[in-house]
Amino acid sequence: MAVADLSKTRQIHLTLRDRIARGAFDRDGGLPGEQSLAAEFGVSRVTLRRALALLEEEGLIERRQGAGTFLSDRGKPQPIAVELADVMTHLVEMGRTTQVNLLEFDYRDPLPDVARALGLKPGERVQWSLRRRLIDGAPFSFLTTCVPEDIGRLYTRRDLARRPLLALLELNGLAADHATQDISAELATPEAAAALDVAIGAPLIAMTRVVHDASGRGIEYLRALYRPDRYTFRMALAREAGAAGVRWAPAAREMAGADA
Amino acid sequence: MAVADLSKTRQIHLTLRDRIARGAFDRDGGLPGEQSLAAEFGVSRVTLRRALALLEEEGLIERRQGAGTFLSDRGKPQPIAVELADVMTHLVEMGRTTQVNLLEFDYRDPLPDVARALGLKPGERVQWSLRRRLIDGAPFSFLTTCVPEDIGRLYTRRDLARRPLLALLELNGLAADHATQDISAELATPEAAAALDVAIGAPLIAMTRVVHDASGRGIEYLRALYRPDRYTFRMALAREAGAAGVRWAPAAREMAGADA
DNA sequence: TTCAATTGTCCACATTATAAGACAAGTGGC
DNA sequence: GCCACTTGTCTTATAATGTGGACAATTGAA
Structure with a gap:
């Protein structure tokens, strides 16, 4: 099975979950017996059963003694697909409430990466914060932000616990003008x-965003981790005929300050 | 340490890697001794040393007997940050070559999800393919595509091994018009x-894209997995004052057929 | 009812990961 | 050279994980 950081139980768990998602099993009939699956994966029946137990916990399968193991029909709850459109509106539409926990708040020296991204002068410090955002009481994002200190002094710890960061900057006359955003994937520490x-x-969506004002000055550095089962990036793209060829012009828009 | 699917060695590996990335250690001095780190994490020195060995393999640290453990200055190679702009142009600019392995190619019944996304009639089949894309000989994406059968008959296995799917459709007079794209994260099966x-x-970026033609008909369903160390989604956003508030209008564009 | 096939449960054993400690070998300041 | 401190290596013990087999309980079809 190549190099593995996971126990056999977890490997088989992942493999079977993938097969289920791909529709590799009869929609009606059910899964092969534990004997044959264990033989196929080359593991003991005990180990295979542990993998099945994980799938059962997830609600993907149902096991009936004497009968067999069957696909569960009740589908899993879908993650909130956040149109890069306007996040705030989307959440409100769904009648959901988001809540914020401010975990850390202080002023410190930025990392070289952050200093470069924000275009800070040597020695310049940042307002540093660590937050967690919940939806219906369930956490879905984990946010680290860095703001140049002079800007960061415009709001307090209490402000940040109540309002999105970009909204606070807006209130103080600092308008976000453009930003660059990277999306990747990471394991949960x-x-x-x-x-x-x-x-x-567990797998997490990792996003890094650098926001600039109209003058090009970096005003916010955001690093966010999202639970993929509760949050997904969605974007609509529209074709656009151009000189250099066919392109996709994103039709998506994102409202400022939604998650930062 | 809460619930864990990972061995202690791997957990500490992740934690230390995160600390290094956050600059928690002296830039010059180096890391604390193995004794104190083992004590801090509450593990034996053997286990801690295994975690350090993983970091050393990654080139993040250097260990010198008698002296200590130090941060390695040589930075890791950056992933290719793919501007949602135009992927093709980007890759060519970098003087890199991409190559494709066609792993599977056939016609089959689509999954319910796919059939719904493409708006297929009951019983309608799809052209199904599994591909792997390499950059400089190193694999970075793993692609599954489904195309309605009548469209999928317009090209052959050999065609698909040589050209991007959307380019093939284009050649046959089928123009992509708009698409919806979701980005998430998953563990490697x-x-x-x-x-x-x-x-x-290992963590992977998971993308799902549904492409439609001008009439609204679904012409391609793509599911892609990317190595985050070699590929990253990047998008530029520009502020746009609107009636409903401040929005971000993506300044990014993606060229059709780049990776599909 | 009978019977083959299924999942549920248990046990003894092997393999692997981790723990705790001792000691060797190398480094750098004194 | 001396010495405190570091990483490298080894041994032994314990815990976690996986193996192989046996048997019970349940199901559904013949």
């Missing part, structure tokens, strides 16, 4: 796992 | 791990 209530090593 | 040459359980 023990810290992130605790904050987002997932297992250590 | 044994299959995906083998194709992308990563460890089982």
